[in-house]
Amino acid sequence: MSIQIDYRFPPGVNAEKQANVIAIGQTVGSWDDRFSHREESFQRYLAKVIRVVTHDSGHSTATVEFPVANTEGDIGSLLTMIFGKFSMAGSGKVTAIRLPEDYGQRPMVGLSGIRDRLQVHDRPLVMAIFKPALGLTAADHTGILREVAAAGLDIIKDDEIMGNLDIAPTIDRLKACREVITQTKETTGKELLYATNVTGRAHEILDNAKRLVANGANALLFNTLTYGWSVLESLAQDPEVNVPIFMHPALAGALCGAPDHGFNYASILGTLAAHAGADAVLYPAHYGSLPFEKSEEMAIRDALRDRNVFPVPSAGIHPGVVPRAIADYGNDVILNAGTGIMDHPSGPASGVTAFFEALDRLESGRSFIIDEVPDSALKTALKKWMV
Amino acid sequence: MSIQIDYRFPPGVNAEKQANVIAIGQTVGSWDDRFSHREESFQRYLAKVIRVVTHDSGHSTATVEFPVANTEGDIGSLLTMIFGKFSMAGSGKVTAIRLPEDYGQRPMVGLSGIRDRLQVHDRPLVMAIFKPALGLTAADHTGILREVAAAGLDIIKDDEIMGNLDIAPTIDRLKACREVITQTKETTGKELLYATNVTGRAHEILDNAKRLVANGANALLFNTLTYGWSVLESLAQDPEVNVPIFMHPALAGALCGAPDHGFNYASILGTLAAHAGADAVLYPAHYGSLPFEKSEEMAIRDALRDRNVFPVPSAGIHPGVVPRAIADYGNDVILNAGTGIMDHPSGPASGVTAFFEALDRLESGRSFIIDEVPDSALKTALKKWMV
Numbered sequence: 001m002s003i004q005i006d007y008r009f010p011p012g013v014n015a016e017k018q019a020n021v022i023a024i025g026q027t028v029g030s031w032d033d034r035f036s037h038r039e040e041s042f043q044r045y046l047a048k049v050i051r052v053v054t055h056d057s058g059h060s061t062a063t064v065e066f067p068v069a070n071t072e073g074d075i076g077s078l079l080t081m082i083f084g085k086f087s088m089a090g091s092g093k094v095t096a097i098r099l100p101e102d103y104g105q106r107p108m109v110g111l112s113g114i115r116d117r118l119q120v121h122d123r124p125l126v127m128a129i130f131k132p133a134l135g136l137t138a139a140d141h142t143g144i145l146r147e148v149a150a151a152g153l154d155i156i157k158d159d160e161i162m163g164n165l166d167i168a169p170t171i172d173r174l175k176a177c178r179e180v181i182t183q184t185k186e187t188t189g190k191e192l193l194y195a196t197n198v199t200g201r202a203h204e205i206l207d208n209a210k211r212l213v214a215n216g217a218n219a220l221l222f223n224t225l226t227y228g229w230s231v232l233e234s235l236a237q238d239p240e241v242n243v244p245i246f247m248h249p250a251l252a253g254a255l256c257g258a259p260d261h262g263f264n265y266a267s268i269l270g271t272l273a274a275h276a277g278a279d280a281v282l283y284p285a286h287y288g289s290l291p292f293e294k295s296e297e298m299a300i301r302d303a304l305r306d307r308n309v310f311p312v313p314s315a316g317i318h319p320g321v322v323p324r325a326i327a328d329y330g331n332d333v334i335l336n337a338g339t340g341i342m343d344h345p346s347g348p349a350s351g352v353t354a355f356f357e358a359l360d361r362l363e364s365g366r367s368f369i370i371d372e373v374p375d376s377a378l379k380t381a382l383k384k385w386m387v
Numbered sequence: 388m389s390i391q392i393d394y395r396f397p398p399g400v401n402a403e404k405q406a407n408v409i410a411i412g413q414t415v416g417s418w419d420d421r422f423s424h425r426e427e428s429f430q431r432y433l434a435k436v437i438r439v440v441t442h443d444s445g446h447s448t449a450t451v452e453f454p455v456a457n458t459e460g461d462i463g464s465l466l467t468m469i470f471g472k473f474s475m476a477g478s479g480k481v482t483a484i485r486l487p488e489d490y491g492q493r494p495m496v497g498l499s500g501i502r503d504r505l506q507v508h509d510r511p512l513v514m515a516i517f518k519p520a521l522g523l524t525a526a527d528h529t530g531i532l533r534e535v536a537a538a539g540l541d542i543i544k545d546d547e548i549m550g551n552l553d554i555a556p557t558i559d560r561l562k563a564c565r566e567v568i569t570q571t572k573e574t575t576g577k578e579l580l581y582a583t584n585v586t587g588r589a590h591e592i593l594d595n596a597k598r599l600v601a602n603g604a605n606a607l608l609f610n611t612l613t614y615g616w617s618v619l620e621s622l623a624q625d626p627e628v629n630v631p632i633f634m635h636p637a638l639a640g641a642l643c644g645a646p647d648h649g650f651n652y653a654s655i656l657g658t659l660a661a662h663a664g665a666d667a668v669l670y671p672a673h674y675g676s677l678p679f680e681k682s683e684e685m686a687i688r689d690a691l692r693d694r695n696v697f698p699v700p701s702a703g704i705h706p707g708v709v710p711r712a713i714a715d716y717g718n719d720v721i722l723n724a725g726t727g728i729m730d731h732p733s734g735p736a737s738g739v740t741a742f743f744e745a746l747d748r749l750e751s752g753r754s755f756i757i758d759e760v761p762d763s764a765l766k767t768a769l770k771k772w773m774v
Contacts (some may be wrong), residue, residue: 029442031519032730038522045521054424069552070521077550077586079613080637084547085702087640087679094641132418134432134457135425160471161413163464165456199464201620226466228615233588250467253474254481258645290475315472343419 001100003066004050005082008095009316010260011058016049020061022086023047027070045070061095074151075229083263091260097271104275105236110308111332114279117192117218117244118154124278124331125154126355127312128348129338133159137168138176144348145177148341149184149192151352155334157195157221160248164199164208171215178216187321194218195246202231210240219244222278225251225268229276236277244279246312265296270303280310282336287324289316298328305332312336318385319351319378322358325369345380354381390453390490390653391437392469392694394481397647398445400478403436406449409473410434414457427732432457448482460490462616462663470650478647480716484658491662494624496631498719501666504605504631505541505578511718512541514699515735516725531735532564535728536571536579538739542721544582544608547635551586551595565603582606582633589618597627608629609665612638612655612729616663621766623664631666633699639670652683657690667697669723674711676703685715692719699723705772706738706765709745712756732767739766 007022009015024030028042035042044067051063054345064082071077083094107113115121128148130141145156156177164170177194184192196217199207209220224232224247235241249269256265269283283300284292301311311333313325318340325335341351357378361368370386373379394409396402411417415429420430431454437451446714451469459463470481494500502508515535517528537541543564551557564581571579585596585606592614596607611619611634622628624715636656643652656670671679688698698720700712705727712722728738748755757773760766 028519028521029546030730034734035519035523035527038519038527041522042519045485069554070548072550072552072586074588076588076610076614080550080610081548083641084610084613084635084637085677087638087644088671088679088702089640090644090678123468132415132422132425132429134415135428136422140422140425157414161457161468162461163467165459167456168761199459200617201461202615202617203593203621203625205617206590223463223467223471226471227463227617228589230587230589230592230614230618234590236587238590248471249475250471251474253476254470254642254649257474257477258648261645261648284475288730290472291477292475339417341722343417349419385566 001068003068003071003078003082003100003103004068004098005064005094006096007059007064008093010091011232013060013091015054015060015062016052018089018092019049019052021047021089022064026081026084026086027066028305042296046089068100068103069131073232075104075272081230093258093260094267097267099271099275104309105233105277107244107279107309108236108242109279111305112308114193114310118193120154122331123359124244124326124329125334126350126352127155127157127334127336128341129157129159129161129336130151131159131338131342133161138172140172142176142180143204144342145180147347147349148352149180151349152190152356153192153352155193155195155219157246158197159338160221160223160250162197170196170199170208170212173348174212174215174217181218181233193219193244195221197221199227202228205231206234206238209235209238213241213243217243221246221248223248223250224273224276225249225255229272232276232278244326246279247273247278247281249281249283265292266299266303270300274303274307274309278309280312282312282314284315285313285317285321285325286351287321301329302380310334317342319354319358319381319387320368322355323362328361340385342379345384346377350377350380353377388487390455390458390465390469390487391485392451392453392481393448394451395446395448395480395482397478400447402441402447402449403439405476405479406436406439406451408580409451410436413468413471413473414453442504455487455490462491462659463501466616480645480647481654484654486658486662488504488577492664493694494631494664494666494696495623495629496666498692498697499695501631501662501697504703505580507541509718510746511713511716512721513739514542514544514721514723515540515548515739516544516723517549517729518546518725518729519546525559528560529563529567531729533566534734534736536567536741538580538736539577539743540739542580542582542606544633545584545639546725547608549584557583557586557595557599561599561602561604569604580606580631582608584608586610586614586623592618593621593625596622596625600628600630604630606633608635610635610637610656611660611663611665611714612636612642616659619663619665632664633761634660634665634667634668636670652679653686653690657687661690661696663695665696667699667721669699669701671702672700672704672708672712674708688716697721703727706741706745706750706768707773709742709756710749713749725774732771733763733764736765737767740764
């Protein structure tokens with residue numbers, strides 16, 4: 001088994017030459033006669049250029065194959081090897097990472113486990129985000145959660161910017177929300193997951209995650225790219241953190257947004273996330289509010305589901321996009337809306353109801369043309385977001 | 388005190404509009420009448436656009452000021468706030484991060500502490516890298532270290548790709564090297580720092596660092612960008628890890644190499660590294676083997692030294708660049724050479740000697756024109772690398 005990486009170079013770059021720089025420079029480096037007795041050992045660590053293809057656009061893609069034994073089976077050592085020093089060598093973008101199936105980790109809970117915990121197996125899940133992001137008190141969160149819980153929401157999460165602030169400690173927010181979750185379970189029998197944002201320095205994150213779970217957190221949100229892959233890996237394998245971890249893509253654009261540098265989104269938010277142990281991964285939807293290519297979105301979807309990770313297309317999601325989302329995803333998707341639920345003209349509960357109405361309407365094959373939709377939370381949502 | 392961020396946009400982007408998207412979208416977000424009673428609280432969290440300047444090139448730079456209270460005083464929450472979601476919004480590059488002086492951490496050992504430990508206060512330090520990067524045994528490392536230690540080397544480090552591999556465990560390499568370091572100290576009185584590469588999942592890194600230090604590691608190397616800022620922060624404040632941490636820039640190009648996306652190098656390898664607790668930071672030298680702008684290098688130098696962090700310009704450093712390096716840095720610099728020491732035609736010891744000869748020659752104002760340099764390790768080096 002080996003690791004294969006595709007590197008795409010813009011026109012004018014000698015892809016073959018660069019690929020050889022990678023194969024040698026990102027593994028053994030050069031050696032001379034003094035080490036001729038180690039020749040055999042060096043050969044085992046060297047990467048190989050296995051293909052260079054030139055595209056019609058003038059771009060070229062080189063595929064380099066690395067020995068798995070050069071890494072520690074984790075994301076950190078993988079990234080150091082495939083793009084550590086070479087990332088600083090000029091233009092060149094990683095456009096595919098192909099790993100052995102047993103490389104890295106698998107989610108402890110995953111797509112199937114999230115469904116089991118919610119006891120929902122036959123439809124997409126609906127997820128909301130606490131908004132406004134900053135400035136609310138724990139009591140405000142309680143009020144919002146009561147409304148959306150009563151409407152049957154499956155999952156809610158902190159905004160990724162809402163951390164453990166002096167003026168709004170995470171544990172207070174969790175305790176306030178936990179009460180609503182318990183009450184909802186008692187009165188309706190329905191479970192609701194609240195992905196609580198876990199933050200801090202690495203040792204604090206690992207401690208905080210356990211403390212949050214011990215205090216009733218039934219899911220966590222983690223900004224993997226701003227805090228570190230290695231921390232996600234630790235959280236994902238900690239038996240005391242036996243709740244689903246939702247990976248937020250904050251900062252992904254700095255790694256993936258440029259045409260000829262960094263990575264494509266599917267490598268980071270698809271492949272690496274799925275091999276780092278995330279249970280669900282958020283990323284932009286191509287019909288949302290952020291610029292995103294459909295092909296990237298579908299590649300992420302597939303990379304995640306292949307390893308039982310729940311795809312969570314996000315940003316600009318509202319009830320009006322449900323037909324397109326379900327056409328792309330079918331049932332195994334989490335529809336994640338922030339303002340698309342919280343800013344519903346009739347309030348957040350109606351925002352949730354509008355999603356369920358949209359799912360029902362779609363399942364029964366009825367039209368989404370506004371004039372043909374009867375007065376309802378859905379119609380109000382379509383009028384706000386589809387015109 | 389506040390946090391000021393410069394965002395640079397390419398021609399054609401409405402910088403004022405984008406800056407407002409950042410100021411609102413990366414803090415509170417929008418709100419309506421339902422939350423009018425929290426208006427005052429929201430206002431405290433909102434960022435402000437304080438300046439938009441258009442450059443002759445057509446690029447514009449917007450400066451946005453964020454409240455410190457929106458963060459947890461660390462790098463993770465800072466990055467999530469300043470460039471989390473917005474990094475995915477299209478073109479736009481962070482070109483300056485201005486933090487309050489007390490934001491984040493300071494190095495526990497730092498430039499002055501590294502000098503104290505080495506008892507070298509009056510000249511640049513000379514640092515080598517074990518090469519070839521992979522494929523050597525612990526015994527090979529012992530052999531190399533003996534040679535360079537005898538020549539008076541100050542610091543040596545693992546290649547960043549050399550992790551804790553099954554076939555080459557870090558602890559074995561450390562123990563082998565530790566013996567040489569102890570012997571050198573006993574026979575010559577000279578201390579030598581060996582920056583041992585610490586790797587793994589976050590909880591393993593934190594444990595491994597302590598274990599390495601307990602086993603005699605007197606410095607650590609850490610690939611901060613591939614493993615995570617939050618892990619560096621934890622290492623840097625751990626009283627059991629009371630050795631200097633050398634931050635390696637692996638992956639920096641993926642964040643900083645693109646013209647209109649991500650960050651400039653000085654923000655990541657200068658400002659953030661200096662506020663995350665690193666004791667020394669490696670980065671490309673503009674006269675080295677990687678493409679790098681002098682202005683970025685000098686900005687990194689200043690950001691590091693301002694907080695007692697040792698600058699380590701790297702990649703393609705050899706004795707022939709000493710005059711240029713010292714002109715840029717004076718004494719407070721670590722001259723870090725991989726092949727520039729290890730591939731010296733007369734062997735690594737001569738590679739080290741050549742650096743010291745270069746420093747002596749420079750100090751006494753003698754010429755570096757090859758024909759004017761007497762036969763020496765330095766002359767051999769100049770003949771190999773300067774023609």
